[in-house]
Amino acid sequence: MGNQQVNGTGGGGTGTGAPSSSSSRRSGGALFTDGGGAQAGASSAMQHPHHPQYQHQQHQQQQHQQQQQGGVGMKPPPGGSAPMGYMQSHAAQYPGMAQQQQGAGVGGGGSMMMRDHSMQDMMSSSDRTTGGAGQYNSSSSNSNNNNSMMGSPPHPSSSSSSVVPLDLAALSAAEEDSVPTVFRWEHGGRNVYITGTFNGWSRQIPMHRSGNDFTYIHNLKRGKHAFKFIVDDEWRFAPDQPTVADIEGRINNFIDVTDFKPYTGDTEFESERHYAVHCSRAAAAEALKNKKKNANNNGGSDSGGGGAVGSATASGSDHDDTSSKGSRKGTDSSTMVDPDGEVYGHSMPDLDEYTKEPPPLPPHLRHIILNKPPQLTDTAALPVPQHVALNHLYCTAIKDNMMVLGITQRYKMKSCTTVYYSPC
Amino acid sequence: MSHQMNLSGGGGIGGGIIGMGTFAGQQGVGSSSGMMGEREVVRNTGKQAIMSFLETQTCYSVLRASGKVVVFDTRIPIQLAFYALVEHGVVWTSDMQAAPLWDPKRCQFVGILTVTDFIDVLRYYRETGSDVLTLASRSIADVLADEGILSTVLKKNPPRRYASKEVGSGADQHSSFLSVDADASLDRACLLLHDQTIDFLPVMLPSDMRVLATITYTCVLEHLVSNFREQRRLFDDTIYDLGIGTYGEDVVVAYIHQTLHEVLHTLHLHGLSAVPVIDENTKKIMGVYSRSDITFLTKASDAEDAVSNLDLTLDVLMAQQRTDVTTPDALHTCSVRHTLQYVFEYFAQWKFNRLICVDEEERVVGVVSARDLVAYFL
Numbered sequence: 040m041g042n043q044q045v046n047g048t049g050g051g052g053t054g055t056g057a058p059s060s061s062s063s064r065r066s067g068g069a070l071f072t073d074g075g076g077a078q079a080g081a082s083s084a085m086q087h088p089h090h091p092q093y094q095h096q097q098h099q100q101q102q103h104q105q106q107q108q109g110g111v112g113m114k115p116p117p118g119g120s121a122p123m124g125y126m127q128s129h130a131a132q133y134p135g136m137a138q139q140q141q142g143a144g145v146g147g148g149g150s151m152m153m154r155d156h157s158m159q160d161m162m163s164s165s166d167r168t169t170g171g172a173g174q175y176n177s178s179s180s181n182s183n184n185n186n187s188m189m190g191s192p193p194h195p196s197s198s199s200s201s202v203v204p205l206d207l208a209a210l211s212a213a214e215e216d217s218v219p220t221v222f223r224w225e226h227g228g229r230n231v232y233i234t235g236t237f238n239g240w241s242r243q244i245p246m247h248r249s250g251n252d253f254t255y256i257h258n259l260k261r262g263k264h265a266f267k268f269i270v271d272d273e274w275r276f277a278p279d280q281p282t283v284a285d286i287e288g289r290i291n292n293f294i295d296v297t298d299f300k301p302y303t304g305d306t307e308f309e310s311e312r313h314y315a316v317h318c319s320r321a322a323a324a325e326a327l328k329n330k331k332k333n334a335n336n337n338g339g340s341d342s343g344g345g346g347a348v349g350s351a352t353a354s355g356s357d358h359d360d361t362s363s364k365g366s367r368k369g370t371d372s373s374t375m376v377d378p379d380g381e382v383y384g385h386s387m388p389d390l391d392e393y394t395k396e397p398p399p400l401p402p403h404l405r406h407i408i409l410n411k412p413p414q415l416t417d418t419a420a421l422p423v424p425q426h427v428a429l430n431h432l433y434c435t436a437i438k439d440n441m442m443v444l445g446i447t448q449r450y451k452m453k454s455c456t457t458v459y460y461s462p463c
Numbered sequence: 464m465s466h467q468m469n470l471s472g473g474g475g476i477g478g479g480i481i482g483m484g485t486f487a488g489q490q491g492v493g494s495s496s497g498m499m500g501e502r503e504v505v506r507n508t509g510k511q512a513i514m515s516f517l518e519t520q521t522c523y524s525v526l527r528a529s530g531k532v533v534v535f536d537t538r539i540p541i542q543l544a545f546y547a548l549v550e551h552g553v554v555w556t557s558d559m560q561a562a563p564l565w566d567p568k569r570c571q572f573v574g575i576l577t578v579t580d581f582i583d584v585l586r587y588y589r590e591t592g593s594d595v596l597t598l599a600s601r602s603i604a605d606v607l608a609d610e611g612i613l614s615t616v617l618k619k620n621p622p623r624r625y626a627s628k629e630v631g632s633g634a635d636q637h638s639s640f641l642s643v644d645a646d647a648s649l650d651r652a653c654l655l656l657h658d659q660t661i662d663f664l665p666v667m668l669p670s671d672m673r674v675l676a677t678i679t680y681t682c683v684l685e686h687l688v689s690n691f692r693e694q695r696r697l698f699d700d701t702i703y704d705l706g707i708g709t710y711g712e713d714v715v716v717a718y719i720h721q722t723l724h725e726v727l728h729t730l731h732l733h734g735l736s737a738v739p740v741i742d743e744n745t746k747k748i749m750g751v752y753s754r755s756d757i758t759f760l761t762k763a764s765d766a767e768d769a770v771s772n773l774d775l776t777l778d779v780l781m782a783q784q785r786t787d788v789t790t791p792d793a794l795h796t797c798s799v800r801h802t803l804q805y806v807f808e809y810f811a812q813w814k815f816n817r818l819i820c821v822d823e824e825e826r827v828v829g830v831v832s833a834r835d836l837v838a839y840f841l
Contacts, residue, residue, distance in 0.1 A: 408529070409531075418531075419527065419530055419551075419676070420528075420529065420531070421529045424529060439540075441543055447529075450523075450526075450668060450675055451523060452528075453529065454530075455529075455532060455673070455676065456530065456531045457532050457534055457673065458532065458533045458534065459534045459536070460533070460535045460536060460543070460544065460547055461536035461538070462536060462539050
């Protein structure tokens with residue numbers, strides 16, 4: 040059941056699991072209790088909407104995948120409701136457990152960091168906003184100034200370089216109201232499809248492979264569009280592109296092409312560019328400052344930036360590190376200082392740096408003793424945990440406004456797992 | 464373990480390790496004291512051995528190598544809390560029937576919630592005729608601080624079970640949560656269980672606000688039995704002779720055609736956790752009904768149904784009980800002639816919460832609970 044949901048293009052899984060349905064609850068209960076008719080009936084009785092424990096198991100698998108993606112794996116938009124999987128984090132590292140957990144999903148994978156850093160080496164001031172919607176936080180939206188620096192007209196909404204409205208004159212011949220837009224997937228996979236509001240989520244359009252990346256060009260209507268990728272049958276959003284959570288908390292990527300201005304000539308472009316350069320000057324200065332400040336921190340940034348289990352806050356600081364590191368590297372090779380003292384460059388990061396998968400979840404963290412079937416004779420007894428699992432916080436998806444946290448701690452030679460039920 | 468070694472070393476009656484001071488005066492230690500005296504000495508030796516064992520062992524020693532504690536925030540709805548308990552498998556073992564309650568505002572534990580509390584709350588709704596559907600939205604704090612519920616069904620030690628919200632001096636507020644340190648002796652834990660007439664005692668980490676486990680008489684007994692199984696000679700008196708358990712007129716029984724509500728009320732009145740169920744005509748034992756039996760709840764389709772299930776009779780309910788798993792609350796019988804040693808062995812095998820003492824015709828003559836067994840040594 041869990042598997043279905045995970046791989047499943049999203050729809051089925053828990054969506055069908057009407058909270059009180061006996062069968063779905065049963066599956067959850069069974070994992071703990073090894074079944075028994077009375078017990079199953081028991082669980083479904085009284086239409087108790089949902090028991091969180093149930094989700095531990097059911098989403099366990101999903102969780103792993105999420106972790107591997109380095110993001111909050113979301114259910115896809117059309118149909119299906121995906122509660123957040125069961126996430127893990129290093130509680131010791133992030134004391135403010137619950138909130139950090141959610142951050143973890145956002146901070147996401149190494150690739151995101153890398154991505155940022157590649158753009159950040161000039162900008163440095165990232166206006167990464169983590170807009171939280173429900174339990175999910177939206178991913179960051181990057182600095183807007185990239186495009187101008189890269190020679191395309193600045194565009195307030197095409198914040199990530201991965202989704203760049205085309206400004207070719209040839210394409211501007213298209214309908215006045217449509218904005219030719221390149222969608223880009225840079226996170227691997229063999230078969231990548233895209234779908235979104237631009238086609239009413241009706242069809243999964245295959246994307247074109249180019250190197251490790253996949254692209255697709257579509258004439259978008261002016262306005263905001265949500266979209267999502269299907270990578271090898273798995274719904275994913277690009278963590279390096281702007282995201283938005285829908286009502287049910289699923290995360291999609293989105294793009295706003297309301298204010299798109301086609302490229303009309305050098306004069307306008309130059310003025311725009313000048314403005315953009317002006318804006319980014321302060322940011323560049325700050326980048327230099329950061330570089331000095333973090334010069335001796337760079338050692339730590341490697342490990343910090345790549346963790347699949349990150350947190351929003353942690354990634355914030357890591358981010359600075361990596362960006363400054365990249366900045367320094369840039370200085371070595373191909374940066375220039377213009378008459379105004381502005382530093383910028385055009386070095387391309389290695390493709391590998393932002394196309395590789397984030398590191399996988401350490402395998403030992405997958406052994407969640409709370410999810411192990413209990414002993415019939417003593418349900419309060421759990422398997423003896425591995426020491427590496429101690430002090431890690433586990434949580435279930437929020438259901439019925441109730442969150443369940445679990446943490447295993449040691450006292451002398453014995454360990455105690457506390458399962459804490461709290462409202463949220 | 465080391466203790467056990469000492470004992471066997473001591474061996475005979477005159478052996479040096481017996482608490483001479485205590486018993487010498489009573490029976491005259493010595494092999495010449497005659498049959499009765501010798502037996503008494505052996506009996507006291509066994510008792511003394513266990514007493515000092517309890518004194519030297521800490522609560523830590525009865526903790527599981529890896530255990531689970533369910534803690535409820537007092538703000539969560541009591542109904543969800545109940546289901547959480549069920550999911551954690553309270554149906555089979557008594558250990559998980561109690562969950563410490565955490566008050567996030569006061570940042571402290573304020574009490575313990577058990578399955579029987581929930582049943583009591585349902586009884587209250589039945590007695591007062593209130594709309595039970597409102598229960599779904601009530602938080603634990605709300606319900607357990609409800610004066611009406613407290614005074615009718617939970618009045619047995621409400622302050623200990625749940626520290627109500629009155630703002631008193633900060634000092635004794637914390638003490639309202641009855642618990643024991645992990646490093647405290649088992650002896651102390653048993654006395655607390657006994658003196659406070661409670662069934663569950665949370666074990667706290669001394670330095671931290673953490674509950675490591677809740678211990679019960681059954682936990683303690685298990686620890687005793689595993690350490691003293693081999694000491695046969697010390698415990699070959701019959702439980703009846705030792706005065707362990709309740710016999711004769713004092714035994715409270717329920718009849719198979721009584722309704723659940725009547726039985727629960729009886730249990731509440733007598734402060735019992737379970738009652739033997741007998742057939743009105745034959746007087747034969749038919750089973751045991753335990754307060755913590757939640758079959759009637761889990762068979763219900765909603766809270767209202769659960770309350771109306773209180774009017775079912777015991778024979779209907781007991782037919783619905785699970786038979787595929789042996790619970791500590793299942794029917795286990797013994798005879799008055801069984802020795803303490805036998806009971807220990809039997810416990811090691813079945814982990815019962817109580818034994819029903821029956822005669823040759825399967826009529827109830829007594830009840831021996833885990834609590835009785837532990838209390839004997841206190």
